[in-house]
Amino acid sequence: DVKVTQSSRYLVKRTGEKVFLECVQDMDHENMFWYRQDPGLGLRLIYFSYDVKMKEKGDIPEGYSVSREKKERFSLILESASTNQTSMYLCASSADRGGQPQHFGDGTRLSIL
Amino acid sequence: GENVEQHPSTLSVQEGDSAVIKCTYSDSASNYFPWYKQELGKGPQLIIDIRSNVGEKKDQRIAVTLNKTAKHFSLHITETQPEDSAVYFCAARTGANSKLTFGKGITLSVRP
Numbered sequence: 001d002v003k004v005t006q007s008s009r010y011l012v013k014r015t016g017e018k019v020f021l022e023c024v025q026d027m028d029h030e031n032m033f034w035y036r037q038d039p040g041l042g043l044r045l046i047y048f049s050y051d052v053k054m055k056e057k058g059d060i061p062e063g064y065s066v067s068r069e070k071k072e073r074f075s076l077i078l079e080s081a082s083t084n085q086t087s088m089y090l091c092a093s094s095a096d097r098g099g100q101p102q103h104f105g106d107g108t109r110l111s112i113l
Numbered sequence: 114g115e116n117v118e119q120h121p122s123t124l125s126v127q128e129g130d131s132a133v134i135k136c137t138y139s140d141s142a143s144n145y146f147p148w149y150k151q152e153l154g155k156g157p158q159l160i161i162d163i164r165s166n167v168g169e170k171k172d173q174r175i176a177v178t179l180n181k182t183a184k185h186f187s188l189h190i191t192e193t194q195p196e197d198s199a200v201y202f203c204a205a206r207t208g209a210n211s212k213l214t215f216g217k218g219i220t221l222s223v224r225p
Contacts, residue, residue, distance in 0.1 A: 004156075031211050040122075042217035043157070043202065058212075090156055094211040101147050102213060104156035 002027045004105035006091050012111045019078040021108050023091030029103075030096035032074035034058075034066060037088040037107070049074055050096070081112045115140040115207040119216030126193050128225050134188045136203035136216050145206035146186045147213070148177060150199045157202055161188070193223045 007022035025032065033048040035058075045058030047066040055066050063085060067075040074093075078085055088109050092102040116139040126132045138146075144165040149157035163170045163177045163186065170177050176189040190197055200220050204213040 033212075040217065042119075043215040045212070048212060092156075096211070100211055101159045101162055102211065103159070104149075106154070106156045 002103040004091055004093055004103050006105040006108050008108050010109050013081050014113055015082055017081050019081050021076040021089055023074045024072050025093040029093035031094045033092040034076045035090045037090055083112050086112045115205055115214040117205050117214050117216045119203055119219055123220045125222045128223050130193055132190045132193050132221055134201055134219050135185055137185045138205040140207050143205040143207050147204050148188050149202040152199045195223050195225050198223045
């Protein structure tokens with residue numbers, strides 16, 4: 001089975017802090033994704049990566065950056081955390097072949113105080 | 114870009130009844146449509162998917178139908194059970210890189 005592991009289930013940080021969310025997948029997938037999930041808004045794509053050191057902006061990239069130095073690991077970075085970034089963050093991965101499903105981690109619930 | 118809409122936002126059914134969840138999409142070039150189930154405290158899990166060259170797909174109690182002309186696809190759950198209670202997301206794939214556009218989700222409640 002595909003396993004996508006997010007390093008923290010819950011995280012509490014303060015405004016202005018630099019925050020790192022880590023995601024690791026064990027299936028040698030080329031594609032990795034970061035979403036945020038908010039009530040009534042569904043899943044919104046922040047950034048995705050289709051190869052090591054490659055990244056593309058999703059629908060809501062403002063205030064975020066990402067890093068993909070190794071194929072299995074994809075990091076989401078909040079450069080200067082703000083209260084409106086309090087949310088559930090979900091990481092996903094998929095194989096590069098067309099029409100392959102995304103596999104999700106269990107999420108990190110991030111609170112910015 | 115692609116727009117995926119999912120209605121209604123909540124659905125309540127009696128145990129044993131069928132549930133149907135419908136999604137519409139806007140981009141006629143979309144060619145892959147997965148459905149995800151999210152239980153409390155967990156990430157979304159793929160339950161079934163369909164490609165644009167197929168009209169229907171079934172897996173035990175769940176099925177998905179696709180109408181490309183009308184640009185909508187539906188999830189059908191028969192003989193619902195309390196453990197089917199969850200949030201269900203539909204999605205559509207546009208372009209390369211397996212990028213998906215998700216609907217806002219529907220909360221299904223199955224009353225025992």
